[in-house]
Amino acid sequence: MNDITTLINKIKEKVKKYFSEDATGHSIDHLERTLNYALYLQKKEGGDIVVVAISAFIHDIHRIMGSEQHRFVSPKESLPVVETFLNDLEITDKQKQHILYAIEHHEEYSFGSEKVSVTDVESKILQDADNLDAIGAIGLARTFKFCFAHNIKEFEPNVELYRNDFNENKNDISIIHHIHNKLLRLGDYMNTNSAKKLAEEKTKLMQNFLDMYLKEYNGNF
Numbered sequence: 001m002n003d004i005t006t007l008i009n010k011i012k013e014k015v016k017k018y019f020s021e022d023a024t025g026h027s028i029d030h031l032e033r034t035l036n037y038a039l040y041l042q043k044k045e046g047g048d049i050v051v052v053a054i055s056a057f058i059h060d061i062h063r064i065m066g067s068e069q070h071r072f073v074s075p076k077e078s079l080p081v082v083e084t085f086l087n088d089l090e091i092t093d094k095q096k097q098h099i100l101y102a103i104e105h106h107e108e109y110s111f112g113s114e115k116v117s118v119t120d121v122e123s124k125i126l127q128d129a130d131n132l133d134a135i136g137a138i139g140l141a142r143t144f145k146f147c148f149a150h151n152i153k154e155f156e157p158n159v160e161l162y163r164n165d166f167n168e169n170k171n172d173i174s175i176i177h178h179i180h181n182k183l184l185r186l187g188d189y190m191n192t193n194s195a196k197k198l199a200e201e202k203t204k205l206m207q208n209f210l211d212m213y214l215k216e217y218n219g220n221f
Helices: 002-018 028-045 049-057 061-069 076-086 093-104 121-132 136-149 175-189 193-217
Strands: none
Touching: 002 028, 002 049, 002 076, 028 049, 028 121, 028 193, 049 093, 049 121, 061 076, 076 093, 093 121, 121 193, 136 175, 136 193, 175 193
């Protein structure tokens, strides 16, 4: 753990500065929580701890790029910038390439279709760690922050809640639609058993919130 701490500390100030202006829920706090989830899952599931930790800590650079460019930026587009962070670290070329691969694929969702393509445990852990911080109480708070930052309305009752497909570059019409279409489904799409267990209570909380919201919205007291 000391080696991991040293690696993280070497880039921490640079990462904090890069994410200091975030207003979408992808702040340094999110990165640190994702790192903690990733390290927990790595203890349970195995894998290269260096790849797991570093990819978790710098996985959302594309979000900052998207805010700066006022468009959706894919994780793949962010890899040249990611590499500038990796160049400061004493890691092997194999680890570097593995980190880039994990980050490139960490937002692949396949609701209602085939599973995501990653097979390595490190990429699976990064996906799970990121998704664990997207759900539960903090996940809901981050969702409201993200949607308000992108001028997404709270609720649109005239649009059917459910949609089968999901991809990150197409926003839901409202916060409630996003909770229903993405967040409630993430628990079923966790890669690891350890993450699935952590997701259970978080999912119940979100379902209770959604049920109560719709009940109050419709005047069913």
